[in-house]
Amino acid sequence: MEILRRFVAHPQVSWDFSRVFQYGPLPTQLAGLLALTGLGSLVASRIVVVLGGTLSVVLAARLAQRFSGDRAGLAAGLALALCPIHLQASTTFASEAIYLPFALGTVLAALDDRPLLAVACAFGASTTRYDAWLWLPLLAAWWVWKRAGTSAARDETDQSDPTDRADRRSARASRVRAWVTAALLLLGPASILLANALASGHPLAPLTHITADHARLAARAEAQYGVLSWRISMLGYWPAALFGLLTPGFFVVLVPGLVRAAKWRSKALLPISLGLFPLVLYTGKSVLLGSFWPMARFALGPAAFLLAAMPALKPRTLVVCLLLALWTDAAIVREADGMPGLGLMAAASSPVSRLPADLEAGADALRASRGPVALDRVPTYEDIVIACAARRDRRDVEHLPPGVVPGLIVSIHGGALDRTLHETETAFRHRYRMAHAVGRVTVWRLAGRR
Numbered sequence: 089m090e091i092l093r094r095f096v097a098h099p100q101v102s103w104d105f106s107r108v109f110q111y112g113p114l115p116t117q118l119a120g121l122l123a124l125t126g127l128g129s130l131v132a133s134r135i136v137v138v139l140g141g142t143l144s145v146v147l148a149a150r151l152a153q154r155f156s157g158d159r160a161g162l163a164a165g166l167a168l169a170l171c172p173i174h175l176q177a178s179t180t181f182a183s184e185a186i187y188l189p190f191a192l193g194t195v196l197a198a199l200d201d202r203p204l205l206a207v208a209c210a211f212g213a214s215t216t217r218y219d220a221w222l223w224l225p226l227l228a229a230w231w232v233w234k235r236a237g238t239s240a241a242r243d244e245t246d247q248s249d250p251t252d253r254a255d256r257r258s259a260r261a262s263r264v265r266a267w268v269t270a271a272l273l274l275l276g277p278a279s280i281l282l283a284n285a286l287a288s289g290h291p292l293a294p295l296t297h298i299t300a301d302h303a304r305l306a307a308r309a310e311a312q313y314g315v316l317s318w319r320i321s322m323l324g325y326w327p328a329a330l331f332g333l334l335t336p337g338f339f340v341v342l343v344p345g346l347v348r349a350a351k352w353r354s355k356a357l358l359p360i361s362l363g364l365f366p367l368v369l370y371t372g373k374s375v376l377l378g379s380f381w382p383m384a385r386f387a388l389g390p391a392a393f394l395l396a397a398m399p400a401l402k403p404r405t406l407v408v409c410l411l412l413a414l415w416t417d418a419a420i421v422r423e424a425d426g427m428p429g430l431g432l433m434a435a436a437s438s439p440v441s442r443l444p445a446d447l448e449a450g451a452d453a454l455r456a457s458r459g460p461v462a463l464d465r466v467p468t469y470e471d472i473v474i475a476c477a478a479r480r481d482r483r484d485v486e487h488l489p490p491g492v493v494p495g496l497i498v499s500i501h502g503g504a505l506d507r508t509l510h511e512t513e514t515a516f517r518h519r520y521r522m523a524h525a526v527g528r529v530t531v532w533r534l535a536g537r538r
Contacts, residue, residue, distance in 0.1 A: 089181050089476050092129050095120040103280065104287035105294045110301070113280065114215040115186050133181035141178025144188035144392065145169045151196060152398040155356045156345075159400035163409070167338035167395055170413040172420050173385050175439035184388050187217040191389055194273075195359050195396075198227060201235075203269040214276030218298065219389050221277050222369060223362040228270035230358060235266035304467070305381035306374065315378065322374035322382065326367045329387040330394070332437060335416040337409030338398075345397035356396045363393030384437050427527060443477055446527030450498040451477035453523075453531045454485065461485055462494040462516070464503030470528060471500060493518055493534065501528040 091108055095116050103113045115136070123132035148168045153161025168174055177184040190212035197206035210227070213220040285291040310318045331339045349356040367390050373380035401409065417439045424434035426444030435444070443451065447470055454461055455478045463485040465471050475482035488494060493516050499506035509515055509532055513522075520532040 089129065089133060090472065090482055091116050092119055092123065092133060092181065093481070096123045096129055099124060103283040105284050105290075105297070106287055108294075110294050110297045112183055112187075112214075112216040112218065113283075114212060115181070115183050118186065119181065134179070137178050137181060137185040140187075140189050141174060141185040144174070144178075144185065144192060147189055147192035147196060148392050148395050151192060151359060151396045154196075154199065155349075155396055156398065157400050159406075160398045163338070163341070163401045163406055164395040164398040166406070166410060167334055167342075167398065167413070168392060170335060170338075170410070170417060171333055171388070171391070172335075172417050172439040173333055173388050173437050175417070176437070176441055177385070177388065180441050182385075183217050184385060187213055187219065187389060188392050190216060191220060192392055194227065195362065195393065198231060199358065203265070203272075206231075207269065207272040207275065210273045211276040211279075214274075215280065217389070218295065219366060219386070222366045224273055224277070226362060226365060227358075228273045231270045231273065232266050235269070236263040299379070302373075302381045303379045306378050309381060310378055319375045319378060322371060325374070325382050326371060326387060329382070329384040330391055332416070333384060333387050333391055334395075335409070335413035337412035341401060341405065341409060342394065342398055345399040346394060348399075349397035359393040359396035363390040363396075366390055443473070444527070446529040447474050447477065449524070449526040450474040450500070450529040450531065453496060453498055454478035454480055457496045459496075460488060460492050460494040462488055462497045462505065464497070464499040464505040466500045466503040468502060471503070474498060474500070474529070488516075492516075495534045496523075497532040499530045499532060506530060 091102070091111065092115075094107075095102055099120065100107075102108050102116050107113075108116055119129070119133045119136045122135060123129045125132075127135070145165045145168050149161040149165030151161075152164030174185070174188075176182065190209045193209035194206055194213055197203075197209055210220070210224060214224055280294070281291040284293045290296070306318075313321075334342065346360065348354070349360045351357070354360070367387065370380055370382060370386065374382060420434050420438050421440045423430055424438035424440070424442070425431040426435040426442065426447070431444070435441075450463075451474050454463065454474065461480075463471055463475055463480070463482065465486050471486065472482060475485060497505060497509065497515060497520060499509055505515055509520060509522075509530070513519055515532075519535040521535050523531040523533045525531070
């Protein structure tokens with residue numbers, strides 16, 4: 089939302105790290121163009137994600153229907169529709185809801201041998217989330233193997249027969265098209281690498297930032313829980329994430345379908361492979377290297393691919409799965425108050441997003457204050473949430489010009505300002521008094537002011 093508001097204020101093609109940071113650039117452009125029609129940033133962003141989330145459900149159903157029929161398609165669509173993180177992403181400006189229809193569309197177009205549509209969808213997926221960069225090379229390799237391999241078989245014909253010579257020319261042309269399509273599938277990553285190379289001379293700038301961020305968060309987790317225990321726990325993280333994300337009933341019925349689909353000649357092998365590969369890679373980076381910090385929402389894209397293996401369910405089984413899904417969503421909402429501990433863990437996957445009481449207090453203070461204000465910076469991102477809820481540009485409240493003395497400071501536990509103010513009650517060379525504190529947030533006012 090912060091990047092979107094900057095785009096609306098100063099419209100321009102934002103494709104490099106200096107403008108969109110570690111996020112895929114396409115969502116800003118899509119919602120930004122819609123916002124410029126007069127809808128505003130908030131309404132435009134919600135329209136984009138609701139449409140994306142709804143289309144994702146339709147495409148997930150169509151993918152499962154392709155392999156196991158209408159009842160499987162219905163079950164897969166309902167599983168994604170009731171997925172708590174998918175509901176959250178489809179009602180907030182989260183890139184997962186925009187990414188999924190492009191990702192699923194890419195696979196469906198590939199299976200239908202529609203290269204132009206596959207290339208267009210692949211571009212959308214890979215410029216929305218970097219998750220697509222993991223599986224796109226696999227899809228490109230599959231395309232060459234499937235399309236060029238078929239034409240190679242036709243190439244082994246009798247060269248003396250005119251009909252066979254025509255077949256050989258057709259086969260060679262088919263191989264060329266397969267290689268060209270495979271290359272074009274990677275156009276999205278190439279555009280981002282090029283944009284960053286031209287803007288800063290660092291084509292891998294967003295990936296470098298993401299890698300460093302994950303390494304830092306993983307190191308902090310290992311320091312808190314112990315290296316061995318943390319890495320061992322990562323072996324079960326993604327199965328557990330899929331269990332909660334797909335909800336228990338749909339997960340249990342999907343597992344046998346995955347086992348049946350994980351065969352070399354399975355028709356669903358392509359989407360299943362594309363879904364499993366990122367999870368295997370994440371596990372390896374966490375367990376072997378300790379350089380990846382997992383988030384359950386990273387499993388949403390793989391889960392949508394894995395739903396291709398959903399079997400056809402009997403009506404009674406489907407009803408049980410639906411009831412379990414609704415119960416799971418309700419239980420998560422009940423616990424997801426966003427406060428440290430279970431509430432914060434539940435909030436990360438809650439189908440209904442709400443601001444924790446302490447962050448709301450910080451946003452209220454910033455929103456109501458006039459004149460210069462300051463917001464603490466923390467590595468756990470609460471400052472982003474507070475600034476967004478307060479409708480403040482985070483750069484303005486975290487980076488005050490020299491000589492400006494804020495009349496109010498919102499400090500956050502773990503931030504430099506919070507530590508200094510609690511120890512010395514001094515910041516910006518002035519004294520401050522504590523106005524009130526709620527959870528992780530403390531509001532400070534300049535001494536002598538009300």
